[in-house]
Amino acid sequence: MYDPSDSMLDTAFWGALMRSNRHDAEQIMRQLLVQTSPPGSAEKLVVTALERIGADWESGRAALSQVYMSGRICEELMALIFPRTPDGNNVSGRCAIVLLNDYHTLGKRIVLSALRASGFSIQDWGQMTQEQLVAKALESDVEVLLISTLMLASALKVKDLKTELDAKGFNGKLLVGGAPFRLDKRLWKDVGADATADNAMDSIRVLSSLLGRQS
Numbered sequence: 001m002y003d004p005s006d007s008m009l010d011t012a013f014w015g016a017l018m019r020s021n022r023h024d025a026e027q028i029m030r031q032l033l034v035q036t037s038p039p040g041s042a043e044k045l046v047v048t049a050l051e052r053i054g055a056d057w058e059s060g061r062a063a064l065s066q067v068y069m070s071g072r073i074c075e076e077l078m079a080l081i082f083p084r085t086p087d088g089n090n091v092s093g094r095c096a097i098v099l100l101n102d103y104h105t106l107g108k109r110i111v112l113s114a115l116r117a118s119g120f121s122i123q124d125w126g127q128m129t130q131e132q133l134v135a136k137a138l139e140s141d142v143e144v145l146l147i148s149t150l151m152l153a154s155a156l157k158v159k160d161l162k163t164e165l166d167a168k169g170f171n172g173k174l175l176v177g178g179a180p181f182r183l184d185k186r187l188w189k190d191v192g193a194d195a196t197a198d199n200a201m202d203s204i205r206v207l208s209s210l211l212g213r214q215s
Helices: 007-018 022-035 039-058 064-081 106-117 130-140 152-167 179-183 200-210
Strands: 091-100 120-128 144-149 173-178
Touching: 007 022, 007 039, 007 064, 022 039, 022 064, 039 064, 039 106, 039 200, 064 106, 091 106, 091 130, 091 152, 106 120, 106 144, 106 173, 106 200, 120 130, 130 144, 130 152, 144 152, 144 179, 144 200, 152 173, 152 179, 173 179, 173 200
Parallel strands: 091 120, 091 144, 144 173
Antiparallel strands: none
């Protein structure tokens, strides 16, 4: 039986992504979904592989094309983990997701795919600097702004962002996520965010709560 914590399974899935072999990656995912009921197990498999590929790229062991293709494959596989809800079950609310300063987009892709598959209408603002994000947030008047960061320096910038948004009359809420917030459980409070989510599954629950909906 497949165990989501099994390093052999992690390695097999990582290998399929590094080869850009969507068929093998999907077969591993489907077998895992049959043998384990929680979607979080499959999400963990994806996150582990993508984080490893990201580290491989930073150390020169993976090409940018492998990073790109692995992200695209995993984004497509999100439909297996989080089946799209019927149109009638869409969750209302003006929301947007953005990567602050950093350029590593894989984590944001996972969260965005999961939220859209769960019925949320989420605008994807890509990657922005603090100045760009302030202008866009004020212009769009979103209810919840989801901010993803990879580096601690970027996570700490959320505090300045929050101060500037408040000073300019922004009434929306900030939901933050990414490695720095997973490592430091108090960081989201320290930077003035309204909430944090550790992963895609958690983001569904937290965003529902911020919007005042049932998850």
